[in-house]
Amino acid sequence: MARIDDLRLMAKVASLYYERGLSQVEIAERLQLSQSNVSRLLKRAQQEQIVRITVSMPRGVYTDLENQLEALYGIKEAIVVDCPEDASNEQILQAIGGAAAFWLESKITPGEVVGISSWSASLLAMVDAMHPLAQPSRAKVVQILGGIGNPAAEVHATQLTRRLAELLHGEAVFLPAPGVVSSPEARQIFFEDPFVREAYQLFDSVTVALVGIGAVEPSALLASSGNIFSLEELHILREHGAVGDIVLRFFDAQGRPVVTPLDERVIGMRLEQLQRVKYAVGVAGGERKHAAIRGALEGRWINVLITDHLTARWLVEQRQERTAASESSGGASAAAP
Helix, strand or coil, X not given: CCHHHHHHHXXXXXXXXXXXCCCXXXXXXXXXXXXXXXXXXXXXXXXXXXXXXXXXXXXXXXXXXXXXXXXXXXXXXXXXXXXXXXXXXXXXXXXXXXXXXXXXXXXXXXXXXXXXXXXCHHHHHXXXXXXXXXXXXXXXXXXXXXXXXXXXXXXXXXXXXXXXXXXXXXXXXXXXXXXXXXXXXXXXXXXXXXXXXXXXHHHHHCCEEEECCEECCCCHHHHHHCCCCXXXXXXXXXXXXXXXXXXXXXXXXCCCECCCHHHHHECECCHHHHHCCCEEEEECCCHHHHHHHHXXXXXXXXXXXXXXXHHHHHHHHHHHHHHHXXXXXXXXXXXXX
């Protein structure tokens, strides 16, 4: 077939498919071609730039930022939500909570073991935004950080686990212990409780972990629960370079665990266990959390991030600046005699 005839056939197939909405089967019958030939002609029409496909992103959708976060930090998935430039913390929580709810509703499969952290305002917002699943998931919903604390706040931890289990039509497994105890010896006493052991034994089976990411300075919800370290203890953590925590396990700006004797007073999942979870989902946003979220990503403690677009842009810029500085330093070293 002459070149012009080839191009003419490509253009005809492309017009029927993209402009008139015919299926490949219908085009094949109409032009007396095989369906595989129609498929090849459509691909070649793109290569010849007869067809140029563009994707127009709706306002408030940040696919480019999501792709950059995934590539720069090596995570499975990033979900970036829209927020006003001057958004309040409450607005950010509602936005990322709603996105987390949609993510979980669309990802959950039968028989999952879902771990959820206590004392997280972002996870409370997620549960508030969720719809009950149409079909029972038979999931186990496991509390992965101790939820006993100030009676006025304790309802948040138990309700978070119970409500999520109800929404998933699954089973709630509570961790009936404080998040922080007074000593390693007190922690050991709690492990003698069969219900605490039951929850702990499920940590290594968790397939989806939903966690907030905290700054060293505790959130209002965590502070009200009583599950916090003293000011002196927080000062020790800062001296060791801590920038944030997940389930009260602290890490520095490079994501390295900050291990102090305080760590042995926490009743909850360890970072090493979290890192082995198929979907370790960090739900956090806002300027106050920037350094903590970046540390969590650098340490690869999470592999899914749900955050706001301002935080996402900051994270991308930070990694790009670091890469540029590293390349510049390497170039200077290479040029040196």
